[in-house]
Amino acid sequence: MNLLPTQIIRLKRDGKVLPAPVLRQWIQEYGKGHIPDYQMSAFLMAVCLRGFSSEELHASVEAMIESGVTLHWPKHPRFLVDKHSTGGIGDKTSLILGPIVAAAGLSVPMMSGRGLGHTGGTLDKLESIPGFQTRLELPSFQEQVEKLNIAFIGQTEEICPADRKLYSLRDVTGTVESMNLISGSIMSKKIAEGIQGLVLDVKFGTGAFFKTLEESAELARQLMAIGHQFGKKVVALVTDMNQPLGRFAGNALEVHECIDILTGQVHRNSHQEDSYADTRELSIQLAAQMMNLSGRWGNLAAAEQEARHVLNSGQAYNKFVEICRAQGGDLTRLPRPRHSRIVPVTVDGFITGFDLEAIGYLNVQLGAGRVQLTDVIDPTAGIEFHHKLGHAVRRGEPLMTLYAADEKRLHQVAEKVGACVSYGQQAPPKFSLIRKVMS
Numbered sequence: 001m002n003l004l005p006t007q008i009i010r011l012k013r014d015g016k017v018l019p020a021p022v023l024r025q026w027i028q029e030y031g032k033g034h035i036p037d038y039q040m041s042a043f044l045m046a047v048c049l050r051g052f053s054s055e056e057l058h059a060s061v062e063a064m065i066e067s068g069v070t071l072h073w074p075k076h077p078r079f080l081v082d083k084h085s086t087g088g089i090g091d092k093t094s095l096i097l098g099p100i101v102a103a104a105g106l107s108v109p110m111m112s113g114r115g116l117g118h119t120g121g122t123l124d125k126l127e128s129i130p131g132f133q134t135r136l137e138l139p140s141f142q143e144q145v146e147k148l149n150i151a152f153i154g155q156t157e158e159i160c161p162a163d164r165k166l167y168s169l170r171d172v173t174g175t176v177e178s179m180n181l182i183s184g185s186i187m188s189k190k191i192a193e194g195i196q197g198l199v200l201d202v203k204f205g206t207g208a209f210f211k212t213l214e215e216s217a218e219l220a221r222q223l224m225a226i227g228h229q230f231g232k233k234v235v236a237l238v239t240d241m242n243q244p245l246g247r248f249a250g251n252a253l254e255v256h257e258c259i260d261i262l263t264g265q266v267h268r269n270s271h272q273e274d275s276y277a278d279t280r281e282l283s284i285q286l287a288a289q290m291m292n293l294s295g296r297w298g299n300l301a302a303a304e305q306e307a308r309h310v311l312n313s314g315q316a317y318n319k320f321v322e323i324c325r326a327q328g329g330d331l332t333r334l335p336r337p338r339h340s341r342i343v344p345v346t347v348d349g350f351i352t353g354f355d356l357e358a359i360g361y362l363n364v365q366l367g368a369g370r371v372q373l374t375d376v377i378d379p380t381a382g383i384e385f386h387h388k389l390g391h392a393v394r395r396g397e398p399l400m401t402l403y404a405a406d407e408k409r410l411h412q413v414a415e416k417v418g419a420c421v422s423y424g425q426q427a428p429p430k431f432s433l434i435r436k437v438m439s
């Protein structure tokens, strides 16, 4: 069926289902530069408003995968597994669970992203380690995975180039927030890695792209359905992102936190709780799910026991050091921030909420992320969180510590960030970090 671009746009605008071959060709032609951005923009807006059927979603994912190369791992003896997080504040688990799973004997070809909007990205965190190279050619990437069981890279030109182009266009046309477009974009890249298993960490809350548990569970369902259609084993954890994960948000600061966890250190906050407990626990749970998908440990409890052993025995830390060495990163030169400023608690009471999206954007303003693609990140910029939801606090005690190389930015952000935390006279109800496990 040969349809003109305007016919395709109008069909989608009117909520019709496009035949799979038409949609596949439409996306492939866009990838090749044969469809102008203005027509694809109109189409994407129509998808945002009308959505895709599950057949259309499948066809769009196929088209994005076919626009580039799919990695093959001929005669690879180990189970290939990856993790994807929908992003949040202080979400650094990849740097811990990747080494755990690799040290446990599975292969982890980790293709990660940069900071997006208010959220941080694994690549930016790794690049805060002086010399760490995330731009490996695909043959070197595969060679490292064969040798060390793990490598970290960003999306390359060869993997899903149509998605890359579409994503840039969505970014500037108000069409990022479509659940169908998001799930297709995420899954096409993961499937192109040639993995067998995938664990999804789908976040909800003030620091997530989707704010409610229901929306995030729906996103998880869509992501899983695509994975299953392509024959992948997929598990999704829906996790709470209403408070920062762990102690720090900011690139080198988060690497410091990961090294502390990988080397068995504990940091006590003023309530004598371990500030790393949530980062450590979520990393172990995600790692255990990744390991359990392989079937090698028989069940989840045994996989979790092995994940804890690999972490506690220092094997995961040794793997992290090996990765850094292989990818040129010098951990001895991990930068420390030059300037800091304490932001105090403003009232006596309990911490009842964090506006994490606003805090994430202020972290970007500190230098931890980019406003424009060409911005250079300050690897030392970031925020240390001294409190969790429900903590009883007194006016004047430290709430957060801000870090940056630029004192002026510290000053500007310190003026605003305190207002992103709310207080009440009662502690909010306790909640669990992992709200749902979907398999």
Ligand code: URA
Binding pocket: 167, 176, 181, 182, 183, 185, 186
């Ligand atoms: N991450 C992606 O890779 N794609 C999206 O659309 C959103 C987040």
